[in-house]
Structures are given as structure tokens and as C-alpha cells.
Amino acid sequence: MKSHAIGYVVAGIFALLSLLLFPFAFYQSLVKAPPEATMGHAMRIFYIHFPMAILTFTGYGACALFSFVYLWKRTPELDVLAVAGAEVGVLFNTLVLATGMIWAKYAWGTWWTWDPRLTATFILWFLFIGYHLLRASLENPEVRARFSAVLAILATLDIPIIFLSVRIWRGIHPNVLQGPNKIQMEPAMIQAWLTSLLAFWIFGLAILIFRSLLGLQELQRKPVP
């Protein structure tokens, strides 16, 4: 039986690093960064919301990448890595929707609006929930891997079109990085934003690696006769 010692060491280091970074990130975002001019303390959820969005795309990106390579190389390990990506993606997709809704209730006075980015994120959630449901309904591991890889590729190519179609409506989601609605961030806020992003991202990567290792071990386990 192959051991995945190196993988566990890497994941462990990532997990430890994020544990060390979290107190610093929370201090930065909850204490040191000033409240935002119009939204006050409610804006602080952004320091969690943004990393969740990035992790959603990291997970789905991993799923798409490994699915593509799976159809080419056909090794079951790649399928396991793709599932890990999709699972972590759905987890953070749910969290990005949840944190966004909490913030929206405060900033816009409503839990949900059919803003382009919100709509697109919600559609993404449906697509990858569908991915897991398809997997759950197929018994043969080879068929399951092949079919779900095809679905992942289709879903990934559909994402830009989803974003394009929902953007044709005018949105109210703030674009924090560019454009006229850019949030004016003080240096302390930028520092809080980046440290949170780093802490959460490393934490998410650790989860992703742990989940992949779990899948790989399951793969090696001999089927019960």
C-alpha cells in the first residue's frame, strides 16, 4: 500500500500556517482596520466573503482541470482529485452565498437581489450540486468518473456565458477592485483584506489536500467481497 506521507506533511504544514495566520488576520480585520464610511462594521464581513469567493473558484478550477486531464489519461486518481475540488468548491460556494446574504441584508436591506454576480454564483452552485447528484446516481466507478468529467467540462465552459448573460442586466454588486464603485480602502483595510485572503486560502488548500488524500486512500482500500 502506497503511503501519502508527503501529502499529509504538506497539508499539515498548510493547516498549521493558517492556524498561525488566523489570529493575525482576525486582529487586522476586526480591530485594526477602521469601520467603513457608509457601512460601518458590517463591511468587515467582506474580509471573510472575498476569500470564500476565491476558494470557490479554486475548488471548481481544480475540478475542471483534473476532469480534463482525466479524460485524457484515465487514471482513477485524477477522478478523486476532481471530486475533491468539486466538494471543496460547493462548500465555499455555499459559504460565499451565505456571507453575501448576511451582508446584503445589512447593506441593501434585503437578503437577496437578482444582481448578476449573485445570480451567476447561485447558478454555479446548482451546476456543481448537479455534479454530485450525477455521481451519486452512477454505480460503476469508471462510468461515474467519465460521465462526471464530461459534465464538469461542460459546466466550466458554460460559466463565462452565465456571467455574460447575467451581466446584461445592470448590477448593484460593488466591484471592489476597479470601476467607479471601487471601495476606497485605507492601507489598514488592504492589509486586513490580504492577510484574511492568505489565511483562508491556505486553510482552504489544506482542506483540499486532506480531502484528496482521503479519496486516494479510499481508492486503495480493497473492495469488500
Place this chain on the structure above:
Amino acid sequence: MFRILRILLIKDLLMEARGKEILVASIVFALLFLFLLYFALPITQSPIESTNGAFWVVVFFASTLAFSRSFAKERDTGSLETLLLAPVDRSLIFISKALSNLIFVAFVITIALPAFAIFYNFSFLPVLLPFLGIVTVTTVGLVTAGTFMGTLTMQSRAREMLLLLLLFPLLIPLFMGAVNASATLLKAGSTEEATSTWRWIFFFFDLFLPALMVVLFDFLVEE
């Protein structure tokens, strides 16, 4: 190549014709849905938008009855293996099935559209040709993706349900394009205005995605 496609298409249409109760069921389903939606929508306040929206919901839902059976019958009777043994390009098998599904959906729309005109007082006649154009480009995209997803879910338990869950999120841009383009057309009456913003969506679902699906179909039927 066209001879093979014709033979395959005759086979698919013959299968549809032998199970014509499904076609009847789809049409009745469309009428029933039309009936239900009338009570759910503010028809009196915004007649054109509501009717147009109801029409597209009916078309999308009624068509899925066809898609879930795309290759289900072949698979259940074991004739799929025989079909795949035939020395034909597999993309032709997909294209033929999509064409037969297209004819099926065309039947449903042919019944649904006059029904909407009668029961909802849906006045699409002044812009009949451009409206039918939007219906055609949408149906082609819908049917190709539907046939593909029908193949993807053919081996699953509860395939009808799963098909809906996989197909509709994928088709949301197409649905939005169809609803908005036809609503603009019906209100403004100009084709240019109706198609300018949504043209790219139709290109994607009528050209790019079908081409990709023909390629990916090989991965679904390798045995």
C-alpha cells in the same frame, strides 16, 4: 454520410412513432401547464411579458420529456451495443437522435403556439417570422443540450429528475436570451433591437456547444 444519417434518422423517428403516447403526453402536459400558469401570473397587468414567459416555461418543461428517453430505450433493450457496433461515425448517432428530438419538440411547439394564441390572446402574428426565428434558434440549442444531457443521465437512477437538475442550470443563459429577446421583439416590434444583445448567447448554444457536444459524445458511449 447523408445516407447513413437518413437511415439512423428513420430508425429514431420510427421509435418515436411507436411510442407516440409520449408525444401525446408532452402535448397534454404543455396544455395543462399553460392552464396552471394562467392562474399564477399577472396576465391582466402585463399581458405580453407574462404570456411570453409562460410560453417559454412550457416549451422548456414539455421538451424534457423527450430528452430523458433519448437513449434510454436503446439501453434498456440492449440495442445500444448493437448500434455502437455498426461501422458508423458516432457523432452521426448523436446528430440523428438530436434531429429526431427536434422534430418531437417542433410538434409540441406547433400545438402549444396556437394554444397560447387562443387561450392567452397571445398576439405574436404581427412579428410572426422573427418570432419563429427566435423559437427556432432557441429550440436548436435546447434540443442539442437536452439530447446530450439525456445521454449523460441514461445510466442513472431517477434519470428524469436528474436530467432536469443538470439541464436547466446549464441552459439558464439560453432561457434568459429566449425570454428577453422575444419580449423585446413583441413590445418593440423590431428584430434588430431584440437580437442585438442576446446574439452571442444564441451563437454559443447553437454552434459552439453543439460542436463540443458532438466531440464529447464519444466519451459517453465508449463501452
